[in-house]
Amino acid sequence: MADSDKQGANGGAPDAQGDVNRRDFLNEITFAALGMAAMGSAVVTYRYLSPNVLFEPPTKFRAGSPDLYPMNTVTYLPEQQVYIVRTPDGFYAVSAVCTHLGCITQWKPEADQIACPCHGSKFKPNGVKIEGPAPAPLPHFLITLTLDGELQVDKLETVKINQAFKV
Amino acid sequence: MATTFHDALSRLRKTRVWKSIFRRGPALTNRTRSLAVFGNLFLHFLPVKVREKSLRVRATYYLGSISFLLFVILSITGVLLMFYYHPAVPQAYRDMKDLRFVVSNGVFLRNLHRLAAQLMVLAVFMHLFHVFYRGGYKPPHEFNWVVGVILLLVTLFLSYTGYLLPWDQLAFWAITVGTNIISAMPVLGKYVRFQLLGGNLVGENALLRFYVLHCVVLPLAAVLFIAVHFWRVQKDGGLTAKGEDGRKED
Numbered sequence: 001m002a003d004s005d006k007q008g009a010n011g012g013a014p015d016a017q018g019d020v021n022r023r024d025f026l027n028e029i030t031f032a033a034l035g036m037a038a039m040g041s042a043v044v045t046y047r048y049l050s051p052n053v054l055f056e057p058p059t060k061f062r063a064g065s066p067d068l069y070p071m072n073t074v075t076y077l078p079e080q081q082v083y084i085v086r087t088p089d090g091f092y093a094v095s096a097v098c099t100h101l102g103c104i105t106q107w108k109p110e111a112d113q114i115a116c117p118c119h120g121s122k123f124k125p126n127g128v129k130i131e132g133p134a135p136a137p138l139p140h141f142l143i144t145l146t147l148d149g150e151l152q153v154d155k156l157e158t159v160k161i162n163q164a165f166k167v
Numbered sequence: 168m169a170t171t172f173h174d175a176l177s178r179l180r181k182t183r184v185w186k187s188i189f190r191r192g193p194a195l196t197n198r199t200r201s202l203a204v205f206g207n208l209f210l211h212f213l214p215v216k217v218r219e220k221s222l223r224v225r226a227t228y229y230l231g232s233i234s235f236l237l238f239v240i241l242s243i244t245g246v247l248l249m250f251y252y253h254p255a256v257p258q259a260y261r262d263m264k265d266l267r268f269v270v271s272n273g274v275f276l277r278n279l280h281r282l283a284a285q286l287m288v289l290a291v292f293m294h295l296f297h298v299f300y301r302g303g304y305k306p307p308h309e310f311n312w313v314v315g316v317i318l319l320l321v322t323l324f325l326s327y328t329g330y331l332l333p334w335d336q337l338a339f340w341a342i343t344v345g346t347n348i349i350s351a352m353p354v355l356g357k358y359v360r361f362q363l364l365g366g367n368l369v370g371e372n373a374l375l376r377f378y379v380l381h382c383v384v385l386p387l388a389a390v391l392f393i394a395v396h397f398w399r400v401q402k403d404g405g406l407t408a409k410g411e412d413g414r415k416e417d
């Protein structure tokens with residue numbers, strides 16, 4: 001009782017034992033609560049700005065019957081931005097998106113190359129980099145066969161560059 | 168004619184409406200002239216007194232004012248363009264075409280907005296070069312230099328977000344390339360790209376986000392920092408004259 005009287009007398013300053021007085025305590029919990037509320041607001045705002053449903057093209061698609069693709073050809077599928085390459089080893093699904101800055105490459109049959117119009121990267125038909133600013137080869141996507149005998153490409157699954165799909 | 172106009176003006180200045188707005192008498196003395204500046208929201212950013220020497224025209228003198236004038240032009244033309252523009256796919260591209268070929272004077276407003284935007288980037292850069300080479304970043308101006316650099320970034324972000332809005336091939340691929348550059352940033356890159364685009368590719372969400380940033384968020388930021396910038400110019404004496412030996416005069 002004597003302690004609290006002394007605190008009241010000197011206007012809420014810390015007492016001799018170095019304990020936290022009432023004013024400092026209230027200040028601290030107030031700012032801590034405001035800080036937590038601010039951080040919580042930042043988190044829920046970030047979550048709000050991250051869309052949960054995206055109306056984007058599906059990443060898994062059917063590429064039709066294997067017979068559609070003649071031997072030793074590169075076929076561009078514009079909807080999915082994928083090349084279906086057929087070689088004697090089998091099928092490859094090569095991404096058409098340049099690994100440099102995301103432009104869509106073009107198949108140039110006369111040069112036997114895949115070329116990027118934005119910054120001049122060049123690739124072999126199997127996606128291996130020939131030249132240009134692109135840092136990596138074009139990735140290959142997983143090909144599977146559906147029950148009714150069509151090729152199915154999954155753009156979320158990449159495979160090794162020499163892993164051909166044999167039908 | 169001149170005298171009647173002058174008479175009309177002095178009669179207008181004695182009306183109750185005029186006095187209720189300006190709250191002072193005619194600016195005949197230094198005191199009322201000062202009050203005219205202090206009592207005006209738009210003028211109190213500016214110094215009460217400017218030396219004749221500091222108004223001497225040099226080649227680089229008006230770059231900051233030109234930048235601000237271009238910002239005003241861009242705000243006015245931008246608001247007018249908004250009356251015909253829907254930030255939706257594919258309506259945005261059609262609206263841009265309508266502005267060019269169907270709407271009366273639309274092509275003039277659109278071109279004015281585009282050209283002023285490009286000139287503003289140029290003018291802001293030249294303003295910063297001028298200030299930098301004249302040592303304007305040194306104390307007591309260092310805070311205003313930082314505000315100026317922030318304004319440069321706001322200008323560049325405004326330019327970049329506006330680039331997507333016509334929704335043509337140039338816009339689409341420029342934003343595709345630009346946001347892929349952002350995703351090269353360590354650790355945070357792909358999250359920043361996802362948040363900016365509202366998805367994994369440049370689509371409807373990206374167009375709407377860039378529209379909101381371009382028309383609301385960034386202009387408000389620009390106005391805020393321009394206000395601080397001008398206020399500091401007055402407080403730190405950005406417009407005060409320098410003596411022949413380079414020292415600031417009192």
